[in-house]
């Protein structure tokens with residue numbers, strides 16, 4: 001986790017916890033390092049995470065990262081990086097603030113950001129460009145309008161919300177950016193809490209190992225909360241519809257579940 | 272009462288926060304007329320403003336009559352309602368939402384502003400903490416006769432309050448810091464130790480003239496014991512802010528401390544309620560800073576029910592749950608409830624906390640064995656619960 005002390009405004013540090021737990025539950029040992037501004041960042045990590053932050057913090061973070069070429073090299077050649085919001089903008093070519101002042105980014109992505117007139121705040125849905133990941137859900141809160149280079153796909157095609165705020169030639173609107181090694185997005189939530197398939201994609205890439213399915217009842221409920229339902233809503237149905245799920249951690253810690261209910265109690269009581 | 276009607280209209284329970292609205296919907300002249308001729312204290316900050324304004328109102332009542340928006344309705348309409356209801360009160364203690372503090376201060380010309388803390392709360396209301404602090408700072412500079420009673424331990428508060436003409440610094444000794452690890456002035460990472468913080472640009476923790484420590488307030492060689500019925504170090508800090516503010520208006524610290532010792536609940540918070548087979552204590556925590564203080568208050572022998580909503584008044588984004596140290600929960604049983612029960616349940620799963628997820632908090636309560644239960648709810652969830660189980664209290 002790079003600069004949790006500087007880019008820690010939007011709870012994106014949760015992404016580190018999620019990756020670590022999902023790896024541990026599959027028996028993969030992990031260590032999360034909080035690399036604060038006073039530390040020299042190691043170039044040997046498997047995964048780097050960058051979160052969102054306010055404008056001043058973003059400029060500080062960009063300067064800080066530029067001081068460590070070994071880190072930059074690792075991000076472009078050996079590691080997998082997840083960068084969110086301000087973190088994403090920093091990895092691009094440049095970003096301009098509301099006064100028109102332009103700052104250079106790390107140049108790892110062909111991605112350019114200017115300040116928009118209005119803040120984009122709210123739920124986002126997109127279809128992920130990484131095969132098998134499916135729909136992405138998240139909460140955006142930013143003022144950046146970003147353009148991706150012709151050869152750089154976004155992380156997702158936006159179906160709700162703003163994302164990058166620009167469209168490609170055929171009018172499709174993207175969110176974030178995605179190369180083989182760097183995944184960038186405007187989605188908070190944190191993004192990996194809402195999108196476990198993206199978390200497992202990152203783990204697969206970083207470890208070279210398959211990540212067997214892992215079922216958390218609350219995870220399914222979260223996906224139901226934020227993704228559009230395929231079926232008509234079951235409002236007004238009797239007391240069997242809603243859900244109670246119990247999670248006994250001792251049961252699921254380290255256990256790979258093949259998709260069945262972890263604790264299958266299902267009761268609902270209308271409020 | 273006007274407050275109640277307005278609150279109902281915006282659907283925010285006992286309060287009325289409307290996304291991003293920072294202009295006065297009401298005639299600012301009404302607020303100005305109602306305020307004129309009395310001594311007004313505004314209490315603002317992200318956490319603790321309801322508690323601190325209750326404590327301060329109690330301290331002020333030991334010298335004279337006080338108008339107070341006791342319901343915690345902290346929008347300008349709440350201020351109008353409180354002032355209109357108690358037209359003859361010599362003092363007014365008004366809790367104000369931090370986004371509205373600048374406009375309300377301009378309208379009522381307060382004698383004192385109490386600035387508790389500024390941290391992240393409902394970022395999706397469209398304001399970054401730093402921009403809120405900058406707007407506040409500008410409002411403080413406009414009022415040369417006013418005293419700001421400000422928290423010296425919070426870098427964002429110090430950055431906002433330091434340019435004011437008269438500042439009384441208070442050290443509340445609070446632990447939460449992770450929002451303010453960068454300098455509000457220059458964006459550099461702050462050099463922090465337990466007692467002090469400073470930045471290379473010169474912004475540093477000022478010397479406090481009031482300090483909360485070991486169950487007492489220390490000021491200019493005096494030590495005044497503060498015996499609270501309210502739990503936690505956080506409430507001692509709130510009490511010391513209240514005592515320092517009361518002193519600005521001539522109330523002796525001993526007299527103020529004695530008045531605070533009587534208070535055992537704040538608008539339903541901390542109050543113990545009998546509900547069916549359960550003895551329930553209601554607590555409010557609506558952001559990571561509030562939770563950092565609340566976890567230490569929980570009784571490990573009790574079951575815990577956490578209730579999380581994500582309405583406009585709560586903030587629509589539930590990301591903040593991931594900055595709460597739920598890993599430290601030691602409660603006998605944990606229930607994840609509220610309209611965002613699933614988000615909370617997921618967070619608890621990753622924290623390795625065994626729990627049961629049930630949307631309806633009262634259904635969850637029914638599932639718990641008889642006995643004592645702590646309930647921690649965020650803003651609208653708390654007000655829903657008060658209506659459902661807390662009738663007649665506060």
Ligand SMILES: [Zn+2]
Pocket residue numbers: 454455456457458459470471472473474
């Ligand atoms: Zn500084």
